[in-house]
Amino acid sequence: MNVKQKTIKGEISLKGVGLHTGANVTLTFCPAPDNHGFKFQRVDLPGQPIIDADCDNVTDTARGTTITQNGASISTVEHVMASLVGMDLDNILIKVDGPETPIMDGSSIKFVEALEEAGLAIQNTDREYYTIPHNITYTEPDRKVEIVAMPLDDYRFTCMIDYNSPVLGSQHAGISTIDEFKKEIASCRTFCFLHELEYQLNHNLIKGGDLNNAIVIVDKEVTKQELQHLAKIFNRKEIDVAPQGILNNMELRYQNEPARHKLLDMIGDLALVGVHLKGHIMAARPGHAANVAFAKKIKAAIKKEKGKKKITNYDINAKPVYDTVQIMNILPHRQPFLFVDKVIELTKTYVVGVKNVTMNEEFFKGHFPGAPVFPGVLQIEAMAQTGGILVLNTVPDPENYLTYFLKIDNVRFRSQVQPGDTLIFRCDLMEPIRRGIAQMKGIGMVGDKIAVEAEMMAQITKVK
Known part of the structure; x- marks a missing residue:
């Protein structure tokens, strides 16, 4: 349970x-x-x-x-x-x-x-x-x-x-x-050694210290004058050393307190x-x-x-939550700038989207055509579009809203993404959405390897 x-x-x-x-x-x-x-x-x-x-x-x-x-x-x-x-x-x-x-x-x-x-x-x-x-x-x-x-x-x-x-x-x-x-x-209280107490008192480091909120362990020979000085500082009539080797301001609640x-x-x-x-x-x-x-x-x-866990067990052949046509009813992006092919999981706190990377993508014409690699900046864009679906799912009329980046942090590209790869993105809310602002942690995987990860902040605004 x-x-x-x-x-x-x-x-x-x-x-x-x-x-x-x-x-x-x-x-x-x-x-x-x-x-x-x-x-x-x-x-x-x-x-x-x-x-x-x-x-x-x-x-x-x-x-x-x-x-x-x-x-x-x-x-x-x-x-x-x-x-x-x-x-x-x-x-x-x-x-x-x-x-x-x-x-x-x-x-x-x-x-x-x-x-x-x-x-x-x-x-x-x-x-x-x-x-x-x-x-x-x-x-x-x-x-x-x-x-x-x-x-x-x-x-x-x-x-x-x-x-x-x-x-x-x-x-x-x-x-x-x-x-x-x-x-x-x-109920076990903080403790300090007498030499530490004296140092902190002399350097004004425990302005709220009181003999009622700490066990003081006497780890050195102490004179009657020193005890009288401590008693004066803490407004006590007198202070002495108890048999257990601590100041007698309190009794131990446990021998190993x-x-x-x-x-x-x-x-x-x-x-x-x-x-x-x-x-x-x-x-x-x-x-x-x-x-x-x-x-x-x-x-x-x-x-x-x-x-690793959040991506490896997804069935990309399962019936999608949103297919490409349904995604276009939510996101304003269109080809060649729509980078989410389908959404396979969607909850209030996370979304999982799929991007199939194929050789006929427009950007491969000019991005290393002899050794094609899915550009990192577009990987982040695809991740952001996946996260945008999560955020727009919180309003009843997502077609009337746009999602804008406010910040991207901790971006890491861990492995190349090439034609023929299937990128699975998972975006999780890092905290509840407030005032239309969402903070998300995104991970993109190819197989069981992390390809890209980033933290993103975005804001949804209504189209005027």
Whole structure:
């Protein structure tokens, strides 16, 4: 049975301060439509720009994970992202009125509780999973970082940390399924070493830091004067070192709480892959930079696999959705500039079109007649016409509309297309069409080989 996508039933807000900025901030979880994914919105900035929760948008991992898009940034997103995955959600808009998410108690539990209070809503669209097909590895030998994702029909995590600290020691944490997140991981708080805390305080890097939202591990000899100084900074009567080797501002919720929090961070960072994963993730000494690099590696594997999968199994002899005559009722193009012969699949989010390349094409008269090759620019045009059918299918009278290019990005020509080849194009919407503007990812295949791929932005306008 297919799993349906999920969002929340209504909006819910939390207020707190940013750990590093110290800014008061309100974060609001909002329901979002099918296939929306996770997105942040900076409602305090002009135009209220949207930032996709995507590992390709990560711009800083120094003291948390920061994502940037459309001229706006949002910092320390990992605890929020972990809560969304841990609550098994798919589509949420997170509105934030500041540059950083609130730190709350240093864990994900407050976000989890808010999402539970909002209530979960089942949506109509099937959820997409990426099942790890083979071992995917990432290493940083100089920092002894090792991460591997292995095939498994579930989402399992195992994490080990080792900071060469006699106080912290080597710690392990794990969950056998993501369903255990709320109980075992969500409440585990961030931690730092005392020497790091002192450095950050001296450099004004944790303006919102408080002894209520972090475990401080005492990794050096500390004098009474230093403890009194810390107590003064954090408005405490007194601070001491607990027997466990941490400041006595709080008690550990688990003996291995630091390792569990590192696992929490990893879940949040890997959520930036943008799709639910199935696999067993094992990590030694992970951190935000390594997590994001690993997320990008998984995303690259998904992109490569999708590019192959989406074209190889189509039956080009099946009855078309649109034949050439029907296509001419939708597109304004005519021979010799009509480059789609038929459409064999069409949904609300993607289209598959076919172009038969023959020697009697007009352009072969002047384009390498002795060694004919289908021009790359015309391959893009054929892909765009295929995508145009998808976009025009959203209006009741497509014959009264025209489609115009606004932008083409990431174009790659991977193999030559010659007379006798059959090009199969698939164009997928990258996000819902808004104000007549569509963003699509297109792939053109000959057999099981990618010939061309590109990202396109187009706008449909009514003929005056």
